[in-house]
Amino acid sequence: MLPNFLGYLENLDYPKDRISLWIRTDHNGDNTTAILAEWAENVKLVYKSVDLKSSDEWLYPNLDPFEEHDERFVHVAQLRQEGLEAARRSGVDYLFRLDCDNFLVNNRTLRILMDQQRSAYAHSEHRGVWVQRTMRAWTMRAWTTLPAL
Template sequence: MAKMSCSRIYSQLFCCILVGSLMTISLVLAANPPPAYESEITIKKPTVFIPILARNKAHTLPHFFGYLERLNYPKDRITLWIRADHSVDNTIPMLREWIQRVAHYYHTVDYAFEEHPQVYALEKGPHDWPSARFNHLIDLRDQALQEARNVWADYFYTMDVDNFVWEQNILDVLMSEKKTIIAPMLQSTTYYSNFWGGVTSKGFYKRTKEYVKIVKRNVTGVFKVPMVHSTYLINLNHEATDKLTYKPLKDYAQDLDDMLTFAHSAKKAGKS
């Protein structure tokens, strides 16, 4: 189970920060200026769209819910999009119970559950990934991203339900960096984390010295990396994100995997 360290990483897929000008419109009052309190304007927090995809995760959901509920962010500025299917454990009943308890705190909770079938065709076990499973996951992730755009969300914050981010201010921390795609670095009991430090010429994972330094926290800060996955934040106000997709693009030539298809899409969007 991964926990967030103090290090933060972001994807090099977007190296440019899109900067726009702000135009202030003022009205001059000839007399009787408004009381001082009228000039104290409170700005609402950006809206955040959080997709939750769960399958056979009854053992991690209580921990995931705990960290999610403790986020130091206004829940009425958060939209939850929850999908669950192909589960043989108590995942769906647990989701139903949790939604019933907390839905009124959030801006919107959109959910859909499929209790049958419980397994994929040709699936050899819960850790097996036949192409049907990858295709379904890619479709769900892409639907979530499109729905975030449809509801005009400012940010898309995706977390796998076996990722536990203990930092309560994580959304504000990530937003403050003003990156297009940014992720908190997750730690595990091994060198596994939610980013790649390098890729091969064919776009596959490559272990690098820089990766080890970051994971071991020999260095801290914000780092450019070729891929982030599992838990990350996308600023949907950046124009380049309109071209993001989890679907394989026509020139995609790697294995079918939602991490790889998304990274390829982001790289293409960053170059356009």
């Protein structure tokens, strides 16, 4: 799946020298870390920047890695906040978040979104619905266009 995702990312119809990549991954039980390290090394001169931190370490050794738990969701939220802060520091014009299971099959996706000139926050994998999940409950809320942060 990861090589396909990276291929779609590389095929985006957008100047690579204007794209900064901030990549975080952990708890990899496969060769994700090696694939990303090799890919990042190969493209680091093509993109404006490539910031990769990858780990195979399981952050919560007392918890089952195949079950969802609040600590993991808190960790992911912290990573997303760090990504937002990194984007703010670098002065980007647009923040586009992806997960490796979101395939950008339309290579104009980024251009189309930027042409809309809107500020919005939504998880694309949930098609316009923000889902907050904890161990205790699912909460779904429709998202609306929000002012830029």
